[in-house]
Every structure is written in C-alpha cells, then in structure tokens.
Amino acid sequence: MVRKEHHIVKHLIQLQDLLAARAQQQAAQPKKKLEQLDKNIKVLADELSPDLRSNFMRLVQKNVEALAPVTGENCSGCGFALTKAxxxxxxxxxxxxxxxxxxxxxxxxxxxxxxxRSPRRRWGDPVKRGVERFxxxxxxxHKLKGTTGEEVLWEICENMQSEGYVEDCDALHEAALHREAIISTAMGGGMAFPHVRGVEGGGLTLSIGVSKKGIDFGGSTKTKIFFYMVIPTAASAFYLKLLAGLTQSFSTAAEREPLLKAKxxxxxxxxxxxxxxxMVR
Incomplete structure (x- = not known):
C-alpha cells in the first residue's frame, strides 16, 4: 500500500515516536538518564521549521499524542466526526x-x-475496577515458550488475536518490534513493557506473559515478566499513568514473586x- 502522508508527516511521526518513548521511560524510571534519546529528539526537532517545531511541541504538551490517524471518518484522538472533504x-x-x-x-x-475488536460486554456483567478494566x-x-524477544512478543500477540482482542497479529507484531528498535522497554527487576500505540477500535488492553528462565530483551538483566499493552490514541495519556502504577506495584522482588510463581x-x-x-484504580 502506498503511504498517504507526505514527508513532513513521516518526519513528525518519527519525532512523536521518540517523544513517546521518552515519556514512557520517564514514567517507569523517573531517575533514568536518556542522553542518547534526547540527542535523537533534538536532531529531528531541529530539522523542522521554527514555526512547525513550536506548534508541534505545544501539541505534544497538550495531548501527548500530537498526531492522530484517521479511523473511518473520525479523529482517533478524540473521536470527532470529520467532514468527508x-x-x-x-x-x-x-x-x-x-x-x-x-x-x-x-x-x-x-x-x-x-x-x-470492541470489548465483548454482556448485560448484567459486574462493574470492573482497577486493572480488570484493561x-x-x-x-x-504463565509459561511462555519463546526463547527470544521476538518469539515472546509474537506468542503474546497471537494469543490476543486468538482470544478476539486484536485483528491483525502480523501488523501488530511488526509495530511492537519497531517500538523496541527505538529503545528497549525492558526495565529494572526483570520486567518489560512492550506496547503498540495507535491501535483503534477499543480500549487499552493489557496482556501478561511470564518466562520462567528469562530472556535477553535489552535490559541489564534477563527479562521474565512481560506487560504487553495495546493502546488506542485516545488512551495515550492514561497509559503513562498505568505504566507508572504497574512499575510501582511490582517494584520489589517480593511483589514480583507471585507473578513468577504462578502455576x-x-x-x-x-x-x-x-x-x-x-496502585492501579
């Protein structure tokens, strides 16, 4: 398929990906230094005209996601119905x-x-709270079979598709790998938070996979717990709060132990x- 947006939008998408990666790293590890990521952001930002750079950065401060894909005839960021023209x-x-x-x-x-796919709801279902909403x-x-990062991401993605939560596992998997190429989502404590932004048609969805032996995923230690999230544009700001809540909830070995010991x-x-x-309400 021929890409529709022109080169300026492509450039802005790349810049937004870097800014989003930085925000995610900061939400999970507030004290982490991100010199290389900051340098890459500056390089891309400096290539924009002063007016466009200023306008774009103001949008980022306001919406987190400054760009939004068109879904049908609606803005995926706010749901506003757009004119056909x-x-x-x-x-x-x-x-x-x-x-x-x-x-x-x-x-x-x-x-x-x-x-x-839209969440499956039935009349009379109890009200969901906390992480149950996602x-x-x-x-x-509880027992991932994959031995590499790519295999694990595919395994989780494939399960989400088989359970009816996503439609195109191939495209989703490719997007997840693209995100990891920017900077690994591996954090401290053997945890990683792979994700794909801009997945429209439903709410934020969280899947968890546990690798008993752990795998190399770009962190300082092997990663054993994978929090895989699918995020619609409209939920991007909330995602950062959820990410912070998850990292705080499982910040110690004792807090992570029940996940690792799940049978x-x-x-x-x-x-x-x-x-x-x-931490997640």
Missing part, C-alpha cells in the same frame, strides 16, 4: 497539514490501520489483581 484531503496526500477541528491534533492516513484471565500466559492462568490473574490493588 477533510477525510478525502488527508487520504489524497495533500501537501498541507490537516488538523482536527476539535482536539487540533495533526491528522494522517496510516499505511496499515491498526485496529482491534485485562482478562485469558490474556494471562496457572488463574494464579497469574489473581497475582495481578492483588498486586495492583493499591
């Missing part, structure tokens, strides 16, 4: 940047739209619910 202009590859009339994000047409027992993988899907689910009760 505006949508046609965006898909037609206009040389002018298009903005959402409501949230002011810069709109673009993605190469391959990342979508997911996950489910069937998304718990079943149910055990892992119960450990997640109990472990996040105070």
């Amino acid at each position: 505006l949508v046609n202009n965006i898909h037609g590859g206009s040389a002018e940047l298009s903005r959402c009339p409501n949230c002011t994000r810069i709109l673009y047409a993605p190469d391959v739209p990342l979508t997911r 996950s489910a027992p069937e998304l718990m993988l 079943s899907q149910e055990d892992l689910w119960n450990a997640l619910i109990k472990g996040t009760r105070k």
